[in-house]
Amino acid sequence: MRNKIMLYIGIVILLLCACLTSCENPWMKDILDKLEKDKDKDKDPPRIPCFEWIRPGTFIMGSPAGEPGRDTEEVQHQVRLTKGFYMSKYQVTQEQYQAVMGSNPSYFTTSPEGNSSKLPVETVSWYDVIVFCNKLSIEERLNPVYTILGTTNPDGWGPVPTSNNPTWDAVTVNWDANGYRLPTEAEWEYACRGGTTTAYSYGNTANPDYMWYDVNSNSSTHEVGKKLPNPWGLYDMHGNVYEWCWDWYDAYEGAVTDPEGPASGTNRVIRGGCWNHVAQHARSAYRDIVGPWYGNHGIGFRLVRR
Numbered sequence: 001m002r003n004k005i006m007l008y009i010g011i012v013i014l015l016l017c018a019c020l021t022s023c024e025n026p027w028m029k030d031i032l033d034k035l036e037k038d039k040d041k042d043k044d045p046p047r048i049p050c051f052e053w054i055r056p057g058t059f060i061m062g063s064p065a066g067e068p069g070r071d072t073e074e075v076q077h078q079v080r081l082t083k084g085f086y087m088s089k090y091q092v093t094q095e096q097y098q099a100v101m102g103s104n105p106s107y108f109t110t111s112p113e114g115n116s117s118k119l120p121v122e123t124v125s126w127y128d129v130i131v132f133c134n135k136l137s138i139e140e141r142l143n144p145v146y147t148i149l150g151t152t153n154p155d156g157w158g159p160v161p162t163s164n165n166p167t168w169d170a171v172t173v174n175w176d177a178n179g180y181r182l183p184t185e186a187e188w189e190y191a192c193r194g195g196t197t198t199a200y201s202y203g204n205t206a207n208p209d210y211m212w213y214d215v216n217s218n219s220s221t222h223e224v225g226k227k228l229p230n231p232w233g234l235y236d237m238h239g240n241v242y243e244w245c246w247d248w249y250d251a252y253e254g255a256v257t258d259p260e261g262p263a264s265g266t267n268r269v270i271r272g273g274c275w276n277h278v279a280q281h282a283r284s285a286y287r288d289i290v291g292p293w294y295g296n297h298g299i300g301f302r303l304v305r306r
Helices: 002-020 026-038 094-101 126-139 185-193
Strands: 051-054 057-061 077-081 085-088 242-248 268-271 288-290
Touching: 051 185, 057 185, 077 185, 085 185, 094 126, 185 242, 185 268
Parallel strands: none
Antiparallel strands: 051 085, 057 077, 242 268, 268 288
16 A cells, blocks of 8 residues: 555656746746746845846837837937836935935925825935935945045035036946946836836826826925825836936947946936926926936935945
8 A cells, every 4th residue: 555655756756847847838938937037136235225137138219200209319229228227116206315315305205195205305416416326325334326526425525516517427336346337228118118118118108097197286296105106116207307317418329238327418317207397298208308416306316226
């Protein structure tokens, strides 16, 4: 009797092994897909919550010629990103900004939904944002990304400039650091699209269920995360406030791998549209530009990190 039981157990084990090694087995396929998705992740997740892992990949950046609202600068080209990154699910809020910087520069301080601390911070310049990134990195004992005047400590950079500043514009980046930073323009569009090729990450027609823009914002920003997310779990990638990117603005160069943007320039790129702009400015491919010293009530940001 015992021999028969052992025989049956052996047969079951063999059948299980055969199923697991079959590429057609749905269960095994799910396991392999998860392993593939997770293999490039950092060993340690970010210290702060609400980040989504954006896996490496290749996509077409820019927009097709027939896309409504398209600008001629949105020339389509292939971009390959060989390194994954974490991106914050939400735009940085006034509460988060004040906790790090000790002040809140935002124009909008009353929320239509009732909790002003969850409004996106705005009226921040590009210079303000790189200070925020390094300060938060230092507080969380991460390696800061940005260096100015030979130091990563913003206390040694002097006052935040209110006009274009050659010293601050010469900021250098440690792309391997695990601290917080702005996304490159390519990283931003890749994450915004979330694997889609349509004008918006949810389709080709503006949909107020996904974004705050001039039609539905009632002339105000709104608390982050109140609209539906894109396919990769990111909220407000379309509308609410524009988001600063790392890059200087220039024309696209064609197919590229891990682009870091031009080495110099006059204006930095902002993406995503905002509460008082038309829907077409919130398209995945739309580009706008602003001087790095400038901030207004339509510009905020979100974070990325390795």
